[in-house]
Amino acid sequence: MPGFALFVLIMVYPTVQAALISLQKWAPVPGGRSEWIGLDNYLKAFSDPVFLDALVNAGAYTVVTVPLQMSIGLGLALLLDGAMPGRTVYRVLLYLPVVTSWVVVSLLFQYMFQSGPGVANLIVVDVLGLVDAPVPWFLERWTAFIAIGALGVWKGVGWAMIVYLAALTAVPRDQHEAAALDGAGRWGRFVHVALPALRPASIVISILLIIGGFNVFISVLLMTGGGPANATQVPLTYMYQQAFEFLNFGYGSAIAFSLTLVILAISAVQYLATRERKGG
Amino acid sequence: MVESPQIRRWVLATRYILLTVIAAIMVYPFAYMISTSLKTRSLALGSPLDIIPTEPTLQNYVDVFRLADLGRYIANSAFVSVTSTLLIVFLASLMAFAFSRLRFPGRRLLFISLVIGLALPTMMLIIPQFILARDLGLLNSTAGLIPFYVGTALAFHTFLLTGFFSTVPRELEEAMIVDGAGLWRRYWNLIVPLSRPAIATCIIFAFLGTWDEFAWALTTLNDESQRTLPVAIALFRGQYSTDWGMVFAASIIAVLPVIVVYIIFQRQFVAGLTTGGLKQ
Numbered sequence: 414m415p416g417f418a419l420f421v422l423i424m425v426y427p428t429v430q431a432a433l434i435s436l437q438k439w440a441p442v443p444g445g446r447s448e449w450i451g452l453d454n455y456l457k458a459f460s461d462p463v464f465l466d467a468l469v470n471a472g473a474y475t476v477v478t479v480p481l482q483m484s485i486g487l488g489l490a491l492l493l494d495g496a497m498p499g500r501t502v503y504r505v506l507l508y509l510p511v512v513t514s515w516v517v518v519s520l521l522f523q524y525m526f527q528s529g530p531g532v533a534n535l536i537v538v539d540v541l542g543l544v545d546a547p548v549p550w551f552l553e554r555w556t557a558f559i560a561i562g563a564l565g566v567w568k569g570v571g572w573a574m575i576v577y578l579a580a581l582t583a584v585p586r587d588q589h590e591a592a593a594l595d596g597a598g599r600w601g602r603f604v605h606v607a608l609p610a611l612r613p614a615s616i617v618i619s620i621l622l623i624i625g626g627f628n629v630f631i632s633v634l635l636m637t638g639g640g641p642a643n644a645t646q647v648p649l650t651y652m653y654q655q656a657f658e659f660l661n662f663g664y665g666s667a668i669a670f671s672l673t674l675v676i677l678a679i680s681a682v683q684y685l686a687t688r689e690r691k692g693g
Numbered sequence: 694m695v696e697s698p699q700i701r702r703w704v705l706a707t708r709y710i711l712l713t714v715i716a717a718i719m720v721y722p723f724a725y726m727i728s729t730s731l732k733t734r735s736l737a738l739g740s741p742l743d744i745i746p747t748e749p750t751l752q753n754y755v756d757v758f759r760l761a762d763l764g765r766y767i768a769n770s771a772f773v774s775v776t777s778t779l780l781i782v783f784l785a786s787l788m789a790f791a792f793s794r795l796r797f798p799g800r801r802l803l804f805i806s807l808v809i810g811l812a813l814p815t816m817m818l819i820i821p822q823f824i825l826a827r828d829l830g831l832l833n834s835t836a837g838l839i840p841f842y843v844g845t846a847l848a849f850h851t852f853l854l855t856g857f858f859s860t861v862p863r864e865l866e867e868a869m870i871v872d873g874a875g876l877w878r879r880y881w882n883l884i885v886p887l888s889r890p891a892i893a894t895c896i897i898f899a900f901l902g903t904w905d906e907f908a909w910a911l912t913t914l915n916d917e918s919q920r921t922l923p924v925a926i927a928l929f930r931g932q933y934s935t936d937w938g939m940v941f942a943a944s945i946i947a948v949l950p951v952i953v954v955y956i957i958f959q960r961q962f963v964a965g966l967t968t969g970g971l972k973q
Binding site: 422425426427428430431434485489492493497499501503504505506507508509510512513514515516517518520521522524525532567570571575579599624628630631635649652653656657662665666669670672673676 | 704705708709711712715716719720722723725726729806810813814816817818819820821822823824825840844901904905907908912923926927930937940941944947948951952955956959962963
């Protein structure tokens with residue numbers, strides 16, 4: 414089976430090698446001598462303020478963008494649920510950002526959030542009047558993450574909407590009718606019929622979005638490059654910089670592995686928590 | 694408790710208004726991108742609300758082909774993604790056929806390793822894959838991307854197709870065995886024609902994944918002549934000191950095939966998303 418051979422070569426073998434490299438002071442030159450240093454790379458990572466800040470950044474990005482994507486996505490799905498003319502047109506339009514390449518939309522949002530005359534500044538200064546002067550979005554940690562997060566939400570909402578829509582069509586009609594006969598209004602039917610039926614979809618969506626949030630990469634790389642002064646670094650951009658700019662392949666691998674462990678741990682906790690609540 | 698037609702009409706109107714406002718917000722960045730690509734350099738930094746350019750020009754589109762050699766990058770990307778897509782779908786369908794139809798030793802173990810491969814973030818393996826590509830002499834060539842694109846995508850597509858192939862009734866196959874049909878004929882004349890929708894879904898996802906892939910191509914390609922479209926667009930920024938009109942003209946050309954494919958096959962998109970989860 415040639416397919417499997419390729420899978421082993423491209424996926425399985427590198428996984429094993431990633432683990433091994435992360436335990437070495439890896440020499441990037443072919444034939445160079447690599448030094449075995451055990452867990453040093455990991456100890457270094459978890460005492461490296463840049464890496465820890467990068468984790469906080471990715472965490473903050475996830476904590477803000479995931480609930481927004483889910484609630485807006487659910488809202489849109491509810492608005493589009495049921496037969497109505499033009500439904501497909503809206504669905505196509507709202508899903509468009511999901512299929513567009515990350516590179517293109519990152520450049521687009523960088524343009525919209527540029528310091529001087531960008532749309533973002535037009536909105537916050539002239540339309541909403543939130544601030545007096547144009548904001549230099551990408552020169553500061555949290556304003557940069559507002560731009561990066563805005564992109565994340567804009568691009569992800571359509572996906573959450575589609576999955577919720579699929580889940581809503583699976584809610585049996587007769588349950589709605591039974592609830593209506595019992596005198597439940599729109600709101601009551603939503604809380605007692607739709608919401609419980611959407612639980613499994615919500616769990617899947619949240620797990621996948623959280624994984625995606627911690628894996629944020631292209632948008633940060635292209636919009637800020639992790640700068641200024643590492644302020645907007647996320648784990649993957651930092652890993653990338655360590656490996657391909659500074660050629661610290663061992664340290665980069667340790668960062669990649671640590672991130673994977675963090676993600677697995679969060680997913681496991683989340684999975685167990687949802688299972689427990691179901692049991693109780 | 695039946696709602697009066699008046700309330701019902703009012704609810705529907707609110708839904709349309711809300712949807713239209715949100716859809717307008719979601720589509721605005723695209724409109725802005727198109728409008729900027731049609732403006733001359735001096736007007737590109739004008740007011741962001743002038744969506745319809747006063748003197749529209751196609752000069753940027755001419756320039757990206759003349760100055761920036763866009764034709765070459767389109768050709769590179771088309772070559773890589775078409776070849777990879779064919780290989781991905783062919784190899785994944787063979788593997789899926791084996792998993793769903795044949796009993797062989799190690800079947801469970803192989804399938805489990807595939808599912809684990811599905812869960813690993815692709816970026817995590819970029820360092821060992823880079824070393825592997827270097828050792829195999831696959832760096833810095835467009836064709837060298839193909840084995841990595843195919844290997845990385847196999848897990849997802851095999852998983853998707855295995856589920857679908859398992860639903861093909863066994864009786865049909867047994868009838869063919871009685872007629873003396875070998876493995877290949879059962880795969881090619883029975884499973885493949887019956888699984889057309891699933892295979893179409895795979896073709897779409899494989900094509901989009903390879904057409905938009907950025908991080909790996911950025912890391913392994915150095916020569917300008919070997920670049921794929923997303924890498925070329927990302928690197929335009931520096932080269933032409935951020936001539937946004939050109940950047941967006943190239944972006945639109947890169948996004949256009951994706952949007953066309955999406956609009957034609959949007960049903961397949963939803964099917965692929967809801968059955969296979971999503972891996973970006």
